[in-house]
Amino acid sequence: MKPVFKRLLIVVIVLTALFLIAEVGFTLAAQKGIAVYLRDRFSLEKEPSVSVSSFPITLSVLRGRVNSTRVGIASSVPATNLAGLPTQLPYELTVDVTDACFPLVDLLSGHLTLNSVGRLESGLRLTQEALNSLLAGGGWRVSLEGDVLCVLPDSVPGLRIECKVYVYDSSTLALEPRDGVATFPASLAAAGQSLLFKLPMRGLPMHPTLLAAAVSGGRLTLKARLDQNQLVQSGNQAKLNL
Numbered sequence: 001m002k003p004v005f006k007r008l009l010i011v012v013i014v015l016t017a018l019f020l021i022a023e024v025g026f027t028l029a030a031q032k033g034i035a036v037y038l039r040d041r042f043s044l045e046k047e048p049s050v051s052v053s054s055f056p057i058t059l060s061v062l063r064g065r066v067n068s069t070r071v072g073i074a075s076s077v078p079a080t081n082l083a084g085l086p087t088q089l090p091y092e093l094t095v096d097v098t099d100a101c102f103p104l105v106d107l108l109s110g111h112l113t114l115n116s117v118g119r120l121e122s123g124l125r126l127t128q129e130a131l132n133s134l135l136a137g138g139g140w141r142v143s144l145e146g147d148v149l150c151v152l153p154d155s156v157p158g159l160r161i162e163c164k165v166y167v168y169d170s171s172t173l174a175l176e177p178r179d180g181v182a183t184f185p186a187s188l189a190a191a192g193q194s195l196l197f198k199l200p201m202r203g204l205p206m207h208p209t210l211l212a213a214a215v216s217g218g219r220l221t222l223k224a225r226l227d228q229n230q231l232v233q234s235g236n237q238a239k240l241n242l
Contacts, residue, residue, distance in 0.1 A: 019058070026057045030066075038071065042205040048073040061103070064115070069097040077203040083137020089200060090133075092125040093208070095226070122208050124222040131220060135197060139188055142175075149215045151175060151195065155187035165220065167210045168194070171201040 035047040049072040054060040060067065072094050079089040099118030128144040135141050143150045143160070150160040161182050168174040174194040177183060184195065201208055201224075208224035215221070 019056070022058050023056060026061060027052055030057070030061075034069070034071065038073070038205070042073075042075075044073060044075050044205075046075075064103055065099060065101050067099060069100055071095040071097075073205060077200050079134055079200040079203070081134055081136040081138075082197065085137065087133050087136065090127065090130045091204065093204060094123045094125075095206065096121045120226050122206065122224045122226055124204070124208055124224050126220045126222070128218065134199070138197070140184075140195070144215055144218045144220065146218060147215050149175070149220070151184065153185050153188060156185050159185070163195075165213045165215065167213050167222075168196055170209045172196055172198045173210070173213055 030052045031050040034050045039047045051070045053068040054066040074092045076088040076090045081087045101115040132141045140153045162178040163175040164178050206226045212223040
């Protein structure tokens with residue numbers, strides 16, 4: 001190999017190594033900056049998980065656009081159970097931001113402002129234990145079995161009523177017997193009708209609004225959108241103040 005080609009190869013290797021180091025450094029710095037900001041902003045128990053996907057991120061930062069950012073928050077929110085007593089509702093909240101435009105300096109400074117955003121999506125997941133902490137004192141509890149939700153009335157030991165779950169309003173879920181024939185026992189306040197229970201949506205980060213509900217993998221999965229008050233329009237730009 002001629003010396004000129006050898007030197008060229010060394011330069012290419014060094015530049016490639018520097019590029020990869022920059023990619024890793026920018027990605028970790030961005031993810032850490034967002035995580036710390038969200039933890040402090042919403043007084044979370046721990047830093048959320050953050051994944052920034054935009055290759056090459058160095059170029060993305062220079063042009064001010066990140067293709068995809070996913071934030072995962074696992075925490076708990078104060079709530080009131082059906083007996084009227086205070087409790088804590090554990091939850092997992094996922095927020096996906098697509099085509100987000102923001103400079104890296106904002107991320108590193110802990111002040112996250114999106115100059116524009118293509119799409120925002122959020123999802124909320126609740127476990128069986130979390131739901132039953134909210135339902136305590138109502139005379140019934142639920143069992144999440146795979147993709148099925150069953151109501152277990154306290155007054156009839158052993159009775160399992162398979163139910164469908166749907167969104168009643170922006171913060172309330174409703175349960176109805178799945179087969180359309182079974183009814184809830186008279187011991188329940190809504191005997192023979194839908195059972196309603198409210199979730200403390202306003203206490204969650206970014207105030208998600210319920211859109212759809214389903215049971216999957218032994219968890220209640222809720223599709224939600226962010227409160228429009230969090231998305232402030234300004235001309236042709238939109239700013240998301242997390």
